[in-house]
Amino acid sequence: TDPPKPTVTLQPSRTQIYSGETVTVRCEIQGGERAQWTYEWRRGQKNIHETSSEYRISRLTESHGGGYSCRATRSSSWTEWSDSTTLRVTVPSKPTVTLQPPWPQIYSGETVTVRCEIQGGEGAQWTYEWRPAKLNTPPTYSEYRITVTESDSGGYSCRGKRSFSRTEWSDALTVVSKPKAELRADRTAVPVGGSVTLTCSVSPSSSSSSSSSSGWKYYWYRDGKSYEALTNGQISVSEGGLYSCRGGRGEPVYYTEDSESVRIDTTVSNRPVVTLYPNWSEIYRGETITVRCEIHGGDTEWDYEWETNSTIKPPNQTEYRIRSASSSNSGNYRCKGRMKSSQHNTTEWSDSVTLTVSDNKPRPVLTVSPSWLSPGASVTLNCQVEHPSAGWSFYWYKAVPDLSEKSSSYELLPDGSGTAQDSYIIHGQTHTAGYVCRAGRGDPEYHTDHSQPKFVWSAGQFVSLCPFNKLMLAHHFIHQDLDH
Structure with a gap:
């Protein structure tokens, strides 16, 4: 067979x-x-x-x-x-370390379940090897409930073993240090009748996962007290306060670090006004001026805040006295008020006022009319400064020639000190003479330079002089007139 x-x-x-x-x-x-x-x-x-x-x-x-x-x-x-x-x-596939809950990231201090999954390896009697090695206390399991520590910053990975067979190591599930919540506000002041949107987030956020799968719940605080808890990281507020937030997730709850605080103010209807005392927007180096913030309405006490593009910022008081101005004080000034009794209530910003400080010292221009006169006629002096409307008073002088020095000294004319008018009349002029003016304003008073001398020529006096003196006086005055 x-x-x-x-x-x-x-x-x-x-x-x-x-x-x-x-x-x-x-x-x-x-x-x-x-x-x-x-x-x-x-x-x-x-x-x-x-x-x-x-x-x-x-x-x-x-x-x-x-x-x-x-x-x-x-x-x-x-x-x-x-x-x-x-x-x-x-060939067993490379395992995957998964998380329960399935968060995209784990942070030091969190308690989570890590699981080693071998695709296609179901039903086989695997033993597991873990990194870090502290998890490998016999028997070794496919999953562990762990509290993550900073020392595990290399992450968690696993591989499977059976007899002589070993899988590759899985990719590491990385551990990130404790996160800090971030708070953003779309504006920092609640407009009258409006609201402000606040957004809380935890970084790094996974772009591929929705906020719900990252598991965070957001805890809000106002002035240090619990305010609201939401799964959505956005709230709308209509009252001022010092706001902060943090994230929390898991069981027991794991909290992020608190965000930085953001001050949100409530805008009140009072509106401040910036005024200048004296009311001169253009002044000269060395002058004194006061910039003042005035808030009208009610008897509320205010703290003041200034904003300026000048080099020197005013102190946070109702007024800023500039005792000797310089070009560093030039700029736009605006202010707002914060209620002393309720620090989250503020006014809007005032309109800006512009202050210009010129480094040049002004010199007025003197004119005389007429400059040739008959004996006994009247003479009108007129003194002009660059900004005639800006509060000047005027000083009037006679120039007395010193023939030996070819120079003049100035004698104040009668009632010629600090006149409000920019003109001065001399009655019954008989002699050839030179005149000078200057201007002053403010408290303490700031003075311009003296004007150049101007001369009134008296033909009668000129004829009566002896030839030598006539020559000397004509030389002196004509010399000064030509020079100036």
């Missing part, structure tokens, strides 16, 4: 075995004594150099996979080839 057809069996008998494991392949003939047979093997259509009835493959690789068949010979008689038995060698 023909010898029976052999059968190929695997030990272990699974058709799916993981790379790195060991398997025994066996050729069995029903009722046949193994010692009497010689064996021939093939995988697919390719012969294998093996002649025994069974052989052991250690540390399987993918190349060992395929359909195994055998036949046997004895006394020049061959059995049929066995049916093919397929060995599937599975």
Whole structure:
């Protein structure tokens, strides 16, 4: 009779075995004594150099996979080839560390469950190896509930093991230091009848995950007291206060650090006005002027705040007295008030007032009319400053020539000190004379330079002088008139 057809069996008998494991392949003939047979093997259509009835493959690789068949010979008689038995060698996939809850990021101090998942490895008896090594206390599990610490900043990763098979290490699930909430406001003052939107966020936020999957709930505080708790990180407020926020998630609740505080003010209807005392927008270096913030309405007491583009910022008081102005004081000035009794109530900013400080000292221009006169006629002096409307009073002088020094000294004319008018009349002028003016204003009074001298020529006096004196006086006055 023909010898029976052999059968190929695997030990272990699974058709799916993981790379790195060991398997025994066996050729069995029903009722046949193994010692009497010689064996021939093939995988697919390719012969294998093996002649025994069974052989052991250690540390399987993918190349060992395929359909195994055998036949046997004895006394020049061959059995049929066995049916093919397929060995599937599975390379376990790289595991994934997952989180429960499924947050995109974990932070030091949080308590979470980490889980090692091997895709396609279900049903196999894996043991697990973890990084950091402190998790590898026997027995090692596929998941742990852990409280993350700063020392775990390298993150968490795992791999699976069974017999000689090992998966790759998973990617690390990284740990981030404790986050700080960030608070943004679309404006810092609540307009009259309006509101301000505040937004709280925790960084780094994952762009691929919605705020709900990141698990944060937002806790709001106003003036240090609990204000509101929301899953949405945005609130609308219509009352002033010092606001801050923080995020919290998990069980027990893990809190981020508090955000920086943002002061939100409520705008009251009182409107401030900036005024200048004296009311001169253009002044000269060295003058004194006061910039004042005035808030009308009610008997409220205010703290004041100034905003200016001048080099020197005013102190936060109702008025700023500039005792000796310089170009550093030039600029726009505006102010607002904050109620002393309720620090979150403020006015709007006032309109700006511009102050210009000129570094030049002004010199007035004197004119005389007429400059040639008949004996006994009246003379009108007129003194002009660059800004005639700006509060000047005027001083009038006679220039007395010193013939030896070719110079003049100034004698104040009668009632010629600090006149409100910019003109001065001299009645009954008889002699040739020179005149000078200057202007002053403010408290303490600021004075301009003296004007250039101007001369009134009296023909009668000029004719009566002896020739030498006539020559000297004409030389002196004409010299001064030409010079100036």
